[in-house]
Amino acid sequence: MNSSASTKERILAAAEVLFAQRGFDGASLRQLTAAAEVNLAAVNYHFGSKDKLVEEVFRRRLDTLNGHRLAALSEVTGKPGTTLEDVLDAFIRPALALSGDGTGSLFMRVLARAFAEHDDHLRQFMSENYGHVMRQFTAEFARLLPQLSREELYWRIDLVTGALTHAMSGFGMIQRKGGVSEAAHREQTIAHLIRFATAGLSHP
Template structure:
């Protein structure tokens, strides 16, 4: 019984993610989601209860994994290269770009962009409540390397890093992947350049 339940829930999440990426949150109806997932509205209500909860769970499915990787990388950076800012930034940047490279994560990148563009107070509160501790862990680690920065300055710069990372994840900037360069190599170069850029910004 658990198998079919999981399969139905996963189909709903996948359909919702694709539709949110295409049409945004307000532009996607539950009827569209049920049609794409080939389920009835009762299945959505059973697994999620509301559209707001469905939006939140689309984020949780990806963010839990990425946040776990970030914190694991951060612990290693602090243990092995204490006092260096670049490994901390790599722990923040690289798991996100790895997710963007994953074929299952492509639509989610556009969903993140939608979250930036659309005003959704409920979603912002959910993300703050669930993942704010990740930001605070990185802020604490960076503060240890940058005692000259006030807390306000540090959080401004973290915000700018988050925006730049989202832009890099979406891969719609001026730098296109050259022919003959694989996707993984291109993402690695993007991570290197972003880490270098961010490090200079934090140290300024």
């Protein structure tokens, strides 16, 4: 009945790779299905269209990514001793954990590309499905940075997310030095990004 589970999975995996490398329009279904070793028509059969496949690639990754982000945020939010670093950790760590996964690292590249493309349809899809995540983080930033005006806060968050998106799309491409484990390298990168973001958000 469902012998196509592996077919769908192979398509999704190949799509993530090719979308990251060549973009959504640049990656053709013929390249994609060849890489996945499935028939050309399998994409339209299982997903309906190429656009639906794009949405599915996003949905699958963003559901878990933002789920982990909200879970981590809810563990630190509201508590008296919560610091800016705690909130930033809840935002950054799940994204880099995704990069630890084999093909997951490519998804951050896909995300950065989609961000830069200003595609209206995709922006609306992301806003509708995941806008509440950014809103919750923004609310927590506002609580921890009461001295900033609303406009000033938005400015800084905009700049910080730009830097983080850029950096995280490159993570995984950076080759680790010998002798450093993947976990250690990730931890080091997280600390780096948190320090930078803290400075960018809370400077006088």
